[in-house]
Amino acid sequence: MDLNYTDEEKAFRDEVRAFLAEKLPKEISDKIRAGRNIGKEGYQWWHATLNERGWLNFNWPKEFGGAEWNAVQRHIFEEECAAAYAPRIVPFGLSMLGPVLQKFGSKAQQDFFLPRILNGEHWWCQGYSEPGAGSDLASLKTRAVRDGDHYVVNGQKTWTTLAQYANWIFCLVRTDPEAKAQEGISFLLIDMNTPGIEVRPIVLLDGTPEVNEVFFDDVRVPVENLVGEENKGWTYAKYLLTHERTNIAGVGFSQAGLDMVKRIARIETANGRPLIENPHFAARLARVEIDLMAMATTNMRIISQAAAGQAPGVESSMLKVKGTIIRQEINDLARRAVGPYAMPFASEAVEGDNDPIGPDYAAPVAAQYFNNRKLSIFGGSNEIQRGIIAKVKMGG
Amino acid sequence: MDFNLTEERQMLQDTLRRYLADRYTTPVRNDILDSPAGFSADIWRELADLGVLGALFDEADGGFGGAGFDIATVFEELGRAGVVEPVLDSCILGGRLIAQVGSPDQRALLDQVISGKLHLALAHGEPASRYDLSRVETTVRTDGTGLILSGRKAVVVNAEAAGQLIVSARETGGPFDLDGISLFLVPAGTPGLGLRGYPMLAGGRAAEVTLDDVRLPESARLGAAGQGFDPLMDVVAAANCALVAEVLGAMESAVELTRQYLMTRKQFGRPIGTFQALQHRFADMLIELEQARSAVINAAGHLKAPDRDRQIAAARNLASRAGRLVAEETIQMHGGIAMTQEYELAHIAKRIVMSDHRFGDADYHLERFIALGAA
Ligand SMILES: Cc1cc2nc3c(=O)[nH]c(=O)nc-3n(C[C@H](O)[C@H](O)[C@H](O)COP(=O)(O)OP(=O)(O)OC[C@H]3O[C@@H](n4cnc5c(N)ncnc54)[C@H](O)[C@@H]3O)c2cc1C
Ligand SMILES: Cc1cc2nc3c(=O)[nH]c(=O)nc-3n(C[C@H](O)[C@H](O)[C@H](O)COP(=O)(O)OP(=O)(O)OC[C@H]3O[C@@H](n4cnc5c(N)ncnc54)[C@H](O)[C@@H]3O)c2cc1C
Secondary structure, eight states: OOOSOOHHHHHHHHHHHHHHHHHSOHHHHHHHHTTOOOHHHHHHHHHHHHHHHTOTTTTSOGGGTOOOOOHHHHHHHHHHHHHTTOOOOOHIIIIIIHHHHHHHSOHHHHHHHHHHHHSSSOOEEEEOOBTTBSSSGGGOOOEEEEETTEEEEEEEEOSOTTTTTOSEEEEEEESOTTSOGGGGEEEEEEETTSTTEEEEEEOBTTSOOOEEEEEEEEEEEEGGGEESSTTOHHHHHHHHHHHHTGGGGOHHHHHHHHHHHHHHHHHSEETTEEGGGOHHHHHHHHHHHHHHHHHHHHHHHHHHHHHTTOOOOHHHHHHHHHHHHHHHHHHHHHHHHHGGGGSBOOOHHHHTTSOOSSOGGGTTHHHHHHHGGGGGTSSSOHHHHHHHHHHHHHTO | OOOSOOHHHHHHHHHHHHHHHHHSOHHHHHHHHHSSSSSOHHHHHHHHHTTTTGGGSOGGGTOSOOSHHHHHHHHHHHHHTTOOSOHIIIIIIIIHHHHHHOOHHHHTHHHHHHTTSOOEEEEOOOTTTTTOTTOOOOEEEEOSSOEEEEEEEEEEETTTTOSEEEEEEEOSSOTTOSTTEEEEEEETTOTTEEEEEEEBTTSSEEEEEEEEEEEEOGGGEESSTTBOHHHHHHHHHHHHHHHHHHHHHHHHHHHHHHHHHHHHOEETTEEGGGOHHHHHHHHHHHHHHHHHHHHHHHHHHTTTSTTHHHHHHHHHHHHHHHHHHHHHHHHHHHGGGGGBTTSHHHHHHHHHHHGGGSSOOHHHHHHHHHHHHHO
16 A cells, blocks of 8 residues: 555646646636536536547546546546636536446447537436436336337426536436336437427526426437337446446545635634634534545545446445535535625626625635535435445345 | 413414415515515515514513514514515614614604614624624724714625614724724715625625715714624624524424425335434434524523523524534435425525524634633
8 A cells, every 4th residue: 555646646647737727717717616607618618628638538448539547547637627626527428428328338329429428519418317206216207108210208307407508318218117117217318409308497596507307298219319228228327327426425526625615714714813723613624624534545445446347336325425425514614614705695697797795705605505415415315325335234 | 480472472473473374475485585675565564564573672662572582483483484574684683773772863763663664784794803793993083073984894784775774883992892882873875885785695685885984973873982882792692582583483494394295205105204214314303493492492581681692602503503404404305306496495494504694603602602601
């Protein structure tokens, strides 16, 4: 064991830093830091910038043109990007659908879709959840009925993140209503421009239109858009979920968040002293930093095992639970740190190009605190993850 | 000891609860949240007509209540319904300050406050003051013809609606001195008074207030020169009593919404409330809720007692911890639905959590409690 970066790893870190210094303009990183939306164009520009460097598909295997970084490289990249307030990589095409197509897709699907994920022509969204099927995903009801060369899809998806930007959606649909829940599900790729699809926004509690309802009314989908075999979709769906959970520990985000809290706490004062010297606040900060230091190592231990060919099974559930608790705690600290200036609702309508209402760092923190309550709900809720951990580890 | 409400308070509670349940529905409230004013003038008038505003004042001040338990009774119901109308600002912070130290002319304003015709706002906190009530850097000076105020006030809730702002300014001493803080009534529209208004995350509106050589006559003084700190402490204590009661009411709503949801939402073929993982956490919330109820009673019962400040600090620390638990757990136990803006719980949870940012969070009140205990 050696906890120090090797010379190659240090060189890689310098390379990432130099890239970010050169390619990430301050106007974008300022927006990310202020918690503002950079819009579809913003994300597409960042994807293109990374793709040009060959770093967009760092988690893809070499045979599909990916960089195939190891755990340490990923960690360095995520940490540096978060520290520089780079936009996040939108995961739906790159880390969710991509790996599924690589493992289960036809050659034709791989050839057609993978390049379009990279070049930004396709923006994917994830059509898993339904109003009646959340934690119990296998109870989903959206129907797909074979009609000649097409499936005809009827039903509703919900909580679909950024569907308003997407032109494609991957969906779990029921193709055999008679079979046991998990066995009648198929994995379909659907062009959002097909007639019969309607997207309705849902505004989240922090005021952002981040998710949507997606309605399907006799939507005709060519059979060649079925991934793998009919009624085997559950296997692919679960494979995707383990990938969805890989970066769910969010160590880079936590690290950047913690740095931000420290920055705020050095500026804010309580009783005339910097807040960071306040014993109660300092203790909260220290506890979460101690947790995060261990988490960073847990995260690397687990990803590097997975990279060596062992699938991160129940351990990814552990990363998810602890990682989200840490991130949420940091959001809580940030809102505490700014005091009364957490109260303004800093919408773009209010601030626009004007000065922020209070200190610039105060504007997004309360909204982020509320928005990130989602972390312990989606991607398999923390209760579901704990259930998985107990089931697997108790050998019951 | 007697833990029952008096008959009058019981009636007040019943009336207000019924009125708000019928009138202050989620869609009505959501429209209010989106409105330019941030509150409803109709609801305000109705609250005044029901006597809700009057219940927050002593008889000597034109009201018919004014004790800790009156405040707690009203605010528990306002909290339960997630009311965003500025009762705290106009009545507790503004009105009670005038009632306490106002001249006869100034006290004449109370009638208008109680009848809902006049709004007030307390412009005390400043950009650097955080929760420290003695940190006042806004200044007042005289030039022979009158008083001149200059400085900045931060997150002044209800400033735009207020016909009169109560502004604190330092007359003598350094930024943290308890002596030397004076209070003034500044009518809306006074030259040099600038407001930059904005909505707040949990509803209602506030403003950044600038005082750019605002000129006032001597008669604008509220209370004795340099003696503003003690009356400020008194109204802030009453406001803290109101806030813990509001949080209690909101927690009750959050828990009740969750109870209903756990019994109706089905996953894996059964109500999610049948999963023990959720049952135990629901039970923990109820335990904390009863603790919070007692903390509110302690605060309300000691509003005029010698150890008021220690009781208030204890209540706010406890309500803040319990509130955070309930807000976060009720959202979690609902899953995605609680993350949506228009669902009742989202608003209630925001009211609970954001109350931390008025007059101090759990840490601030913990420190106060420790400091007061050692004294
Ligand atoms: C912001 C956001 C973005 C999302 N984006 C997407 C997306 O892009 N695509 C997509 O398909 N989905 C998305 N989701 C949906 C997400 O995956 C679901 O919210 C999640 O699966 C939980 O389902 P639910 O909301 O229906 O809650 P429910 O499943 O109804 O759960 C309610 C509560 O019950 C608990 N519970 C359920 N079953 C059990 C059990 N057996 N034991 C103990 N506790 C249990 C849960 O943990 C939770 O606390 C998103 C959700 C959010 C909030
Ligand atoms: C110091 C001491 C004094 C006692 N005095 C008395 C006495 O005077 N008279 C008397 O009659 N008994 C007495 N008891 C016994 C006591 O009532 C039992 O220990 C208790 O009922 C638990 O039973 P158990 O020890 O068999 O544990 P178990 O019932 O086997 O429980 C083991 C664990 O499983 C948990 N558990 C069990 N069922 C559930 C469930 N449905 N859901 C979730 N978790 C569950 C328990 O909480 C515990 O953590 C005493 C015990 C102690 C330790």
